[in-house]
Amino acid sequence: METNQETDNPKSIAILGSGAWGTTLAMLAEANGHNVRLWSRQNSQSLQDAIASADIVLSAVSMKGVRPIVQQLSSLVISPQTIFVTATKGLDSSTTCTPSQIWQAAFPSHPVVILAGPNLSKEIQAELPAATVVASKQADAAVVVQAVFNSSRFRVYTNNDPLGVELGGTLKNVMAIAAGACDGLQLGTNAKAALLTRGLAEIIRIGDSWGANTDTFYGLSGLGDLLATCNSALSRNYQVGYKLAQGEKLPAILASLEGTAEGVNTTEVLVQLAEQQGIYVPISYQVYRLLKGEVTPQAAVEALMLRDVKPENNPANN
């Protein structure tokens, strides 16, 4: 398989965060012939030098790093043409904002593009084929980012619903914890199918309420990422659920995890918001109770199964 699409229009790209995902995205852009600077807070290079004359600044830091990085960048000199790309999947604990909302609030005159999809980094590092989505209100910026990353092994689609794309990637992490627990308990294929289907309905209910387009959740960043993450032991969120079902305690699981499981924090923020806004999130609520140690995995399943019966297609409360 051909692995890249060498460009005659190389861009200068600063990637912030050299964890699993930042490193992988750097590899993809470099393979396409772009000039990539990969920066992390451990680097000796200053952030100002890393972003100097960058056409694109892509953030692949974990959620807890987004506000600190945005704050640091706010005091630096940035070309007015720079496109910001965010690849973080999470919700901010103190403001409940999505990463792109934080980026856009800090840099209102810059285009902000979200990159999200079924993208388990280890598979992409192994040069297996994958697809993703770049979404922005500024279509031309999304097209620029599409060209930077698209190749014969990484197919990139554009989308004009950034909120939907970002929420798909973020909310599926909660369902991945539930899916890991489902598999850890060996509940079977029927249970897993029910969980993913009802999980998608729950994600859509939240997304609708927050202003995203329903259709987006049937795309790569919604259903696509839900399927990838909930069916793969490579997913850190899935691993958290699986190990909880094996009786391990959350602090020990997180201490031994390779990288970040964003779903743990996302569940907490989501359940608080859903409670305030009256959004019915039964699966997320049981994941929340499981993570808090308030319920065993078996009792969480029972609580879901014993809810009031209802029609399948009642969007407000099912």
Ligand SMILES: NC(=O)C1=CN([C@@H]2O[C@H](COP(=O)(O)OP(=O)(O)OC[C@H]3O[C@@H](n4cnc5c(N)ncnc54)[C@H](O)[C@@H]3O)[C@@H](O)[C@H]2O)C=CC1
């Ligand atoms: N690994 C994957 O397969 C994928 C991950 N993502 C998302 O990308 C984000 C990063 O994921 P990974 O790279 O896997 O995580 P990771 O745990 O491997 O790396 C996180 C990175 O964020 C940086 N960071 C954390 N706090 C920071 C701060 N205060 N200031 C500066 N940098 C800070 C860390 O130094 C590290 O470079 C997450 O939101 C994740 O959900 C999205 C798609 C795929």
Ligand SMILES: O=C(CO)COP(=O)(O)O
């Ligand atoms: O978002 C991901 C794949 O699309 C990565 O999932 P985890 O963060 O659960 O490893």
